Amino acid sequence: MPCHAHFSGVTVGVHRSTDFLCVLVALIRTQAERTQRMKIQWKFADGTTSEVEVNEEIGNYITASRREESNLARKERYHCYSLDAIDYEGPEYATDTTPETDLIREEDAARINTALDKLSETQKRRLLMLADGLSVNEIARIEDVAPNAAWKSIEGAKKKFKKHF
Known part of the structure; x- marks a missing residue:
């Protein structure tokens, strides 16, 4: 059975079976109409x-x-401060070394020196020249040996170095 209710100047029809729902819908519509x-x-x-x-x-x-x-x-x-500012502002903000990186660098240097000590003087010299960027032919010319001999010496040095590194 319908009845009528009065809310904020608006008359709303309310059905007894769905009282709450009808009132709620009416209130929402009324609010929406008044909202700026x-x-x-x-x-x-x-x-x-x-x-x-x-x-x-x-x-x-x-x-x-x-x-x-x-x-x-x-x-x-x-x-x-952005860590990217280091590139522009200089090293006063931070440094790229930490105690951990220093320790790793020291350990690597010790391992490299140990492996280099296992090489003969000729192998060590030739391997270091290769590491400096010289080609096998340039090393052979400096050492006054055949390129094949320099290559074999360097390959032997590489194998021995890897074994002890």
Whole structure:
């Protein structure tokens, strides 16, 4: 059996079986009619912008959120240092060495020296010249030997070095 209720200047028909639902729908419609609308600029994922009409509550929330995000970005920009600034500002911000990297570098140097000590003087000299960027032919010319002999000596040095490294 229908009855009528009066809410905020609007008369609403209420059915006894669905009293709550009918009143709720009527209230929502009434609120929507009274709510102010506002337009905001909305930037989409593809980069386009559009003016979107939303109710005032949502518009105020979006505006406040954008303001808060902007303030936070400004605060971080002025009070934080980027590690990328090292490239531009110099080493006063940081150094590329740490106690761990120093220890690893020392251990590697010790292993390299131990492996080099296992080589003959000729093999060591030729392998170091190769590491400096000289070709096998240039090493052979400097050592006054055949290129094949220099190559065999260097290959033997590489195998021995790998074995002891």
